[in-house]
Amino acid sequence: MDELLSWRREFPILERTIYLVSHSLGAMPRATYERLQAYADAWATRGVRAWAEGWWEMPLTVGDLVAQIIGAPPGTVVMHQNVSLCQSIILSCFEPQGKRNKIVYSELEFPSVIYVYEAHARDGRFRLVRVPSDDGITVQLERMLEAIDEETLLVPISHVLFKSSALQDVQAITRRAHEVGALVILDTYQSAGTIPFSVQELDVDFATGGSVKWLCGGPGAAYLYVHPRWHDLEPKVTGWMAHAEPFAFALPPMRYAQGIARFLHGSPAIPALYAAQSGYEIISRIGVEKIRAKSIKQTEMLIRLAEERGFKVNTPRRAEERGGTVTIDVEHGAAVTRELLRREIIVDYRPGAGIRISPHFYTADEELEIAMRELERIVSTRAYAEEAMGADFRF
Amino acid sequence: MDELLSWRREFPILERTIYLVSHSLGAMPRATYERLQAYADAWATRGVRAWAEGWWEMPLTVGDLVAQIIGAPPGTVVMHQNVSLCQSIILSCFEPQGKRNKIVYSELEFPSVIYVYEAHARDGRFRLVRVPSDDGITVQLERMLEAIDEETLLVPISHVLFKSSALQDVQAITRRAHEVGALVILDTYQSAGTIPFSVQELDVDFATGGSVKWLCGGPGAAYLYVHPRWHDLEPKVTGWMAHAEPFAFALPPMRYAQGIARFLHGSPAIPALYAAQSGYEIISRIGVEKIRAKSIKQTEMLIRLAEERGFKVNTPRRAEERGGTVTIDVEHGAAVTRELLRREIIVDYRPGAGIRISPHFYTADEELEIAMRELERIVSTRAYAEEAMGADFRF
Structure with missing residues (x-):
C-alpha cells in the first residue's frame, strides 16, 4: 500500500490526466485556489496596509519555507522571479580579478543560465570554458575537475541535468572549486522536491532554483540561497528592497x-x-526522503518497462546517479509526445534527449503501466500526425 | 453628476475605507478574483499545456495591453517584475564608449532606480551626475538641460516625481538628450493611468513603470517599452525567453x-x-483623458481645502505641472498619517515631503472633504500617538 497516494485528492489535474511531467510543471495543489483568494482578499480589504502586514517581507518569509526543503539555514534564501535573474544577480556581485576570470560550465547545463554568463563574457572581461559531454547524458567528472583551476572564478552547475536527469557529483566539484579559490553556483531546479540534499552539507556558495517543477509552486517563484560567508557581497542588479533603510x-x-x-x-x-x-x-509535510524512495522505485519501474519494449533510455540506470525523470528516446519523439498528450498522458520532449517521463509522489504505479502501454501502441502503429514529425516541442 | 463614480462598485475596498493612496497601491478591481481563479483553473486543468495555450506569450500579450495605455505601438512592451529590474535590463545593453559614460539624473528620482546606476558606476565605468532640486518639489528644467552634454549616455527621468507629484517636461529633456546623442529612459510609474501621454509622441528611447499604482494591477507586473529603433540591442541581463528559438x-x-x-x-x-x-x-475602458479631467478637479479641491486650513502644500499649484497626488506637509506627518489610517482614511507619508493624498477615478468629492476634516481634527487636537511621532512610515 502506497501511503503517498492519499495526496492524490489534493491535486485536481490527477482526476483528468495521467500527469507525468513534474520535471516541467508540477501539478497544482488544490489549496492554491485559497492562497490566491487570500492574496486578493488582502488587497481588497487591507489595501496598501497589506505591505506592512506581510507582503513586504514575503521574499524572505517564503524564502525561509524553501530553505527548509533545501537544507539552508533561516535567513539565507530570497525569492525572485526566475533562475536566469538569480544568476544575473549573483554574477553582478563579481568583477574579474586579474587572471581569475574563468567561468566553467558543462554543455548539459540549462542554456538559459549560460546565456547570462555568455552575454557578460562578450566584452572579454570573463572567459567561458565549456566542458563537453560524450553521450549527452552525463559529463565526465574528471573533465569538470580538470577544467576548474586557479583562473576560475565561478562554476555554475546543475544538481540534476535537465535533459537526462543525471545527478552530478556536487561534492567533488565543490571541493575542487574551493581548493583553487573558485565559487560554486548550484542549480537545484531539477532536484529540490525530489532529491534530498542540504546546501549546507554540499557547502556550495550559491544555490538557485524555481517552483515550477517538483515543488508544485507554479511560475514566478524562484529562490536564491547565498552562503552566509558571502553576505557582504554587493549586487549591481539591485533596487530599494536591498537597501538598509x-x-x-x-x-x-x-x-x-x-x-x-x-x-x-x-x-x-x-x-x-x-x-x-x-x-x-x-513537500515539507511528506518529506523529500519519502518522495525520493518512491521516485527510485517508480523510475526503476519505468526503465524496466521501457527496456522490455526495446526503447532506448537516456537516463542513468543506477538510482544514485539519477534524478526523478526517465528520458526515453524513440523515433519521431516530438510527434509521439503530441499523441500521448492528445490521449491525456502528459509528458514532454527535449530535442537531443527524448520523451521525459516523471512520476512524483502522487503517481500510481498503474499510471506508469498505462503510459508505457500507450507509448508502445503509438510507436508500433505509427499513430502520430505525420505533419508534426519534425516539429519542435514547446514545454 | 460624476459618471465615473459608477465604477465604485467594482472596487471592494471602497466600501470599507476612504481610499486615497492610488499613488502607492491602487484599489483592486473585483474582477481580479476571477482572473486569479482563471490562472489556477488553467494550471489545474491544462497543466503544462497552459504554457503553449497562452502563458508563454503573456509577457508580450499583457505588454500590448499596457501599450494601449501609454501610447506605444504593439510589439514594443514586455512585462517584468518591477522597474528596478527593467532599469538593470536597459543598462545591461550599454557599455561606456570613450568619454560617453555619464548618467544624468535628478535628486528627486525614485531612489531604487538610481541605486542600479550607482552600483554599476562604482567601478568607474560610468559617471553619475546628480541634478539638485532647490525646493524638494521640482527640478529646474534649465539645470537638467545643462547637465546633459556630449558625454551623456543615459538620462533616466520620472514623468511625475514620486514625492511631490510634479510633472517634468519630458519633451524638452528628450529633445536636449537627442541633440547631444544621449538616450532617455522615462519612468511613467506615477503617470500611467492618471496622465494621458504617448511614449511615441514623447519620443523617449525607453519607458518603464509598474501596475501597483494608478493602473490598479497590483505587484509583480512592471512594463518595459523599448523604442523600435533600439530593437537591435543585446541585453546582458537575459535568459531563454530572449532567445530566437x-x-x-x-x-x-x-x-x-x-x-x-x-x-x-x-x-x-x-x-x-x-x-x-x-x-x-x-483604465482603458474609461480612458485616461477622462481620468485626468476628474483628477485635476479633485486635486484642485484638495489643494484648496488644505490651504483653507493653513497647511503647507508640497505639490505644484498649476494643474499642468502636477500629477495625481497632493502632498500636504504638517508637523509630525508620520504620526498624523498613522492616525488617519486608524480612522480608515488610507493615505501615506514620505519623509521630506509630507502626507500624500490621491483621488482616483473612483473617488467621491465627499470623501475628500471627510479626509481633510479628519486631518484638521487630528492636527488641531494632536490626536496621534506620541511614540509614533519620529517613526518612519512604511508604505
Whole structure:
C-alpha cells in the first residue's frame, strides 16, 4: 500500500490526466485556489496596509519555507522571479580579478543560465570554458575537475541535468572549486522536491532554483540561497528592497541591507509568492526522503518497462546517479509526445534527449503501466500526425 | 453628476475605507478574483499545456495591453517584475564608449532606480551626475538641460516625481538628450493611468513603470517599452525567453529574438500577469483623458481645502505641472498619517515631503472633504500617538 497516494485528492489535474511531467510543471495543489483568494482578499480589504502586514517581507518569509526543503539555514534564501535573474544577480556581485576570470560550465547545463554568463563574457572581461559531454547524458567528472583551476572564478552547475536527469557529483566539484579559490553556483531546479540534499552539507556558495517543477509552486517563484560567508557581497542588479533603510528613500550611494535582504531588488511578485506556498508545504509535510524512495522505485519501474519494449533510455540506470525523470528516446519523439498528450498522458520532449517521463509522489504505479502501454501502441502503429514529425516541442 | 463614480462598485475596498493612496497601491478591481481563479483553473486543468495555450506569450500579450495605455505601438512592451529590474535590463545593453559614460539624473528620482546606476558606476565605468532640486518639489528644467552634454549616455527621468507629484517636461529633456546623442529612459510609474501621454509622441528611447499604482494591477507586473529603433540591442541581463528559438535549448552564444522579446529573460511571473489585467482593462475602458479631467478637479479641491486650513502644500499649484497626488506637509506627518489610517482614511507619508493624498477615478468629492476634516481634527487636537511621532512610515 502506497501511503503517498492519499495526496492524490489534493491535486485536481490527477482526476483528468495521467500527469507525468513534474520535471516541467508540477501539478497544482488544490489549496492554491485559497492562497490566491487570500492574496486578493488582502488587497481588497487591507489595501496598501497589506505591505506592512506581510507582503513586504514575503521574499524572505517564503524564502525561509524553501530553505527548509533545501537544507539552508533561516535567513539565507530570497525569492525572485526566475533562475536566469538569480544568476544575473549573483554574477553582478563579481568583477574579474586579474587572471581569475574563468567561468566553467558543462554543455548539459540549462542554456538559459549560460546565456547570462555568455552575454557578460562578450566584452572579454570573463572567459567561458565549456566542458563537453560524450553521450549527452552525463559529463565526465574528471573533465569538470580538470577544467576548474586557479583562473576560475565561478562554476555554475546543475544538481540534476535537465535533459537526462543525471545527478552530478556536487561534492567533488565543490571541493575542487574551493581548493583553487573558485565559487560554486548550484542549480537545484531539477532536484529540490525530489532529491534530498542540504546546501549546507554540499557547502556550495550559491544555490538557485524555481517552483515550477517538483515543488508544485507554479511560475514566478524562484529562490536564491547565498552562503552566509558571502553576505557582504554587493549586487549591481539591485533596487530599494536591498537597501538598509528602503523607506528613508535615501539618495545614492546605495547602503546595502545586512544579510540576505541585500540580494533583493525592486518590489516582489506577491501573487506568485502566495501561489507557490501550498506546494512547499506539501513537500515539507511528506518529506523529500519519502518522495525520493518512491521516485527510485517508480523510475526503476519505468526503465524496466521501457527496456522490455526495446526503447532506448537516456537516463542513468543506477538510482544514485539519477534524478526523478526517465528520458526515453524513440523515433519521431516530438510527434509521439503530441499523441500521448492528445490521449491525456502528459509528458514532454527535449530535442537531443527524448520523451521525459516523471512520476512524483502522487503517481500510481498503474499510471506508469498505462503510459508505457500507450507509448508502445503509438510507436508500433505509427499513430502520430505525420505533419508534426519534425516539429519542435514547446514545454 | 460624476459618471465615473459608477465604477465604485467594482472596487471592494471602497466600501470599507476612504481610499486615497492610488499613488502607492491602487484599489483592486473585483474582477481580479476571477482572473486569479482563471490562472489556477488553467494550471489545474491544462497543466503544462497552459504554457503553449497562452502563458508563454503573456509577457508580450499583457505588454500590448499596457501599450494601449501609454501610447506605444504593439510589439514594443514586455512585462517584468518591477522597474528596478527593467532599469538593470536597459543598462545591461550599454557599455561606456570613450568619454560617453555619464548618467544624468535628478535628486528627486525614485531612489531604487538610481541605486542600479550607482552600483554599476562604482567601478568607474560610468559617471553619475546628480541634478539638485532647490525646493524638494521640482527640478529646474534649465539645470537638467545643462547637465546633459556630449558625454551623456543615459538620462533616466520620472514623468511625475514620486514625492511631490510634479510633472517634468519630458519633451524638452528628450529633445536636449537627442541633440547631444544621449538616450532617455522615462519612468511613467506615477503617470500611467492618471496622465494621458504617448511614449511615441514623447519620443523617449525607453519607458518603464509598474501596475501597483494608478493602473490598479497590483505587484509583480512592471512594463518595459523599448523604442523600435533600439530593437537591435543585446541585453546582458537575459535568459531563454530572449532567445530566437528558446525550445531548441541551444548552447551559447546567445541568439537574440527579433523585436521586443529579446528584452525578456527567464520564465515569467504568470499569476502576477493574470492579476494585473483587470486594472488595465478598466483604465482603458474609461480612458485616461477622462481620468485626468476628474483628477485635476479633485486635486484642485484638495489643494484648496488644505490651504483653507493653513497647511503647507508640497505639490505644484498649476494643474499642468502636477500629477495625481497632493502632498500636504504638517508637523509630525508620520504620526498624523498613522492616525488617519486608524480612522480608515488610507493615505501615506514620505519623509521630506509630507502626507500624500490621491483621488482616483473612483473617488467621491465627499470623501475628500471627510479626509481633510479628519486631518484638521487630528492636527488641531494632536490626536496621534506620541511614540509614533519620529517613526518612519512604511508604505
